[in-house]
Amino acid sequence: MKNSLFIPVACAGISHREADIPALEDFRFPDEKEFMDEAGELFKGIVLLQTCNRIEIFVHGDGATLDRFLKDKGRSGYRMLEGEDVLDHLLRLASGMESMIIGEDQILGQLKTALILSQETGHCDRVLDMCINRAIHTGIEVRNRTKINSGAVSIGSAAVTLAEDLLGTLEDRHILVVGVGEMGKLVAQAIAAKNLKAIYVTNRTYETAVDLADKIGGKAVKMDDLYRYISLSDVVISCTGAPHAVIHASELREALESRRWPLDEKERPLILIDIAQPRDVEEEIANIDRVKVFTIDDLRSVSEKNMGIRKKQAEAAEKMISLDLISFVSMLNRTSADDILVDLYTWAESIRIRERDKALSRLKDADEKTRGVIEDLSKVLVKKMFSDATIAIRGCAESGDLEGAEKYVHAITRGNNPCIRKDDSED
Structure with a gap:
């Protein structure tokens, strides 16, 4: 993409499109504040x-x-974007076009x-604040106007x-939800509409599990009873924010010993769906008989089906994003004139103060009211005199002519002729 953006912005990232779960886990920054503080020494603003x-x-x-910073942190395999490409990616990201579940x-x-x-960490400047809020x-506008999220599902x-596809139906099944954060609440909302026999909810903080269970008509259980309720369940969906695995192979094997009920003709399979990042389920569990483990990677089929349904809406969203990118670039370029305008107003302020002081020196017996009138008058004159110039300078920057904006300021502050080209002045 051609870059006509004056403000330097960059983005490095890795997602489900380029990487599998282990790669995502290796790339993740467990201490976000520490990362922000270190990066903050190099950049005017940063958002993680x-x-x-x-x-x-x-x-x-x-x-x-x-790029150098991330390599020093031992990271690799990421894509790097700069300039307008960053803004385009950010708009697509916020519109749900880059999500595994399109439109979520x-x-x-x-x-x-x-x-x-x-x-909160003190690393957000005006530029990134504008970028994120604009995106x-x-x-929101894309979703309202295209309905790309109509019937959309979250992870x-x-x-x-x-789980429903794997079992054929969830009717009369037992499901355990591990973790009641944002993802856990989305899982709970989805299963609450199913005709389940039992919904169990567990969390490190028991009280939050009780709150969610009450809302969906489920049963809250303590984490100490995790494996007991796993043994009672047909499906376990785990989505905690723990930095380590919470479901371990040795304890699960022991719990499965009592899983077969007296009237069962055969041992019942257990489905574990791990949508946490980092993973909640130890990798070794995938080798246990009767246990089927699924991860975020296995949700791609749902995403592909979802994308097929929303193809027309996605095309409309793409058009909206392309048009909005133009105004996005103009908005940021307009702010790039701020540094140029600082020079103009610094120059004007120095003249104002000098001439104000001259006038006051001639009015030796002026009282405070008179001095205040002169102060206000001088400020208003400067503001009025440079209002049109400010509009013109910002307009140049907004239209992509930063050089023209600089020429305006030089013409005012240094007496340069803005009509003389640089090549002509060198002859």
Whole structure:
């Protein structure tokens, strides 16, 4: 893409499109604040977005510096974008076009959370604040006007759909939800509409499990009873925010010994769907007989089916994003004139103060009211005199002519002729 963006912005990222779960886990930054503080020494602003299937780093700065920083942190295999490509990617991301489940709404909340983290850690500047908020606004507009999220499912509800496809029906089944964070709530909402025999909810903090269970008509259980309720369940959907596995092979094998009920003709299979990042389920569990483990990677089929249904809406969304990108670039370029205008107003302020002081020196007996009138008058004159110039300078930057904006300022502050080309002045 041709880059006509004056403000340097860059993005490095990895997602379900380029990487599998182990690669995503290796790339993840477990201590987000520490990462932000270290990156903050190099960039004017930084936003870190980490979800179950993507990690994105947006910076107000250049891509080469970001690339060196990430390599020093031992990261590799990421894509790097700069300039307009960053804005295009951000708009597509917020619109749900880059999500595994096309059109899902969860990404909007995740972008807001990432922005809040940047603000709270002191690493969000005006440029990135504008970028994230503009992208969120576009994402909302795309959904409202194209209905790309009509009937859309989140990763959580896609996990429930996968379980239903695997079992044929969830009617009269027992399901255990492990973790009641944002993803767990989405899972719970999806299964609440099914005709289940029992819904169990567990979480590290028992009280939050009780709150969610009450809302969906389920039963809250303590984490100490995790394996007991796994043995009672047909499906376990795990989505905690723990930095390590919470379902272990040795304990699960022991729990499965009592899984076969007296009237069962054969041993019942157990379906474990792990949509946490990092993973909740130890890899060794996939080797246990009667246990089928599925991960985010297995939800791709749901995404492909979802994309087929929404193809026309996606085409309309693409057109909206392309048009909005033009105004997005103009908006940021307009702010790029700020540094140029600082020179203009610094120059004007120095003249104002000098002439004000001259006038006041001639009015030796002026009282405070008179001095205040002169102060206000001088400020108003400067503001009025340069209002048209400010509009013209911002207009140049907005239309992509930063050189023209600089010439305006030089013409005013240094007496340069803006009509003389650089080549002509060198003859």
